[in-house]
Amino acid sequence: MEKTKNFKTEYQAFLQQYPYRTIEVDGTRIRYQYGEKEGAPVLLFFHGLEMQETWMPYALHFGQNYRFLIYEYPLHITNVDEQMAFTFALLKALAIRQVILIGCSDGGVHAQIFAKNYPEVVTKMILITTLTLDSDYLRHIKKAWFVTPLLLLFLKLIPAKTEMNLLLKKCQGFLTCESPEGQAYGRTFYETVTSDLCYKQRYIHSVKCVSLxxxxxxxxPTDFAYLRGKIQVLIPENDIFTKEDQARLSALFEKLDAEILRAPGGHMGFVVQAEDYMEKIEKFLARQ
Known part of the structure; x- marks a missing residue:
């Protein structure tokens, strides 16, 4: 009988192979993972909800032919341009001159902003289960901005364990369109992330950043004209984002000859069905 996959077990092995390092950039100390094939192109990962753990299978798979950089966002920076300036400074500190961007969820928006602000270092961009700034999702956030301070206060006041249990319950809704095996694996992913009670601060930071x-x-489209033909967009069949927002994302990058593909599953499909997503990404990179 095939052994049931467990994200926690896999991630513990990953940390053994690629333990976190620390680095100080502009007076701020952060943790990061940087490794694999020496001298190869660097994949820079931007993650949603500050769950950098999502990139484990991608780092393992693409590490055969690439280097990868995964890092924790500095918690005192919420302005997105300042966030991207910090990322640029981190690349300079690590002597990384060029990167291939890969971003998921709100991390996909960060990837787009980084690509706009720093075209001199970006060679390709891959966007997964995300949207662009012209979206009903962000317009809804703008309409509801007045409740954000109350939400943040609530998140700060409740015990970390309670907050993580609530988050775990909410995030399991992202898995309803997956197979029973996928749902079980996805639950072990969320359990792994939320078992670290320090994640509470990361989650609060994520809420602040997304609201801004x-x-x-x-x-x-001219913001990304230098990447014509070098952009891939992977859109899940059952994402949490609306079809209208998916269409706006596609429309932006269709004008730049982007490769836009449907992908399986929902918002967490790229984690629980990572093999399918990585196959599409690998083919895209091989053609470039």
Whole structure:
């Protein structure tokens, strides 16, 4: 009988192979993982909900032919342009001159902003289960901005264990469209992330950062003209984002000859069905 997959077991082995390092950049100390094939192109991962653990299978798979950089966002920076400036400074500190961006969820928006702000270092961009700034999702956040301080206060006041249990319950809704095996594996993913009670601070930071995206100006195709033909967009069949927002994302990058593909599952499909997503990404990178 095939052994049931367990994200926690896999991630513990990953940390043994690629333990966190620390580095100080502009007076801020953060943790990061940087490794694999020496001298190869660098994959820079931007993660949603500050769950950098999502990239474990991608780092293992693409580490055969690439280097990868996964890092924890500095918690005192919430302005997105300042976040991206910190990322650029981190690349300089690690002597990384060029990167291939891979971003998921709100991390996909971060990837787009980084690509707009620092074209000199970006060679390709891959966007997974995300949207762009011209979206009903962010317009809804803008309309509801007045409740954000109350939400943040609530998140700060409740015990970390209670908050993580609530988050775990909410996130399991992202798995309803997956197979029973996928749902079980996805639950072990969320259990792994939320078992670290320090994640509470990361989650609160994520809420702050996403709420501030509401005021960022929408993109124009000319912002990414230098990446024509070098962009891939993977859209899940059953994402949490609406079909209209998916269409707006596609429309932005269709004008730049992007490869836009449907992918299986929902918002967490790229974790529980990572093999399918990695196959699409690998083919895209091989053609470049």
């Amino acid at each position: 995206l509401k005021d960022y100006p929408v993109f124009d």
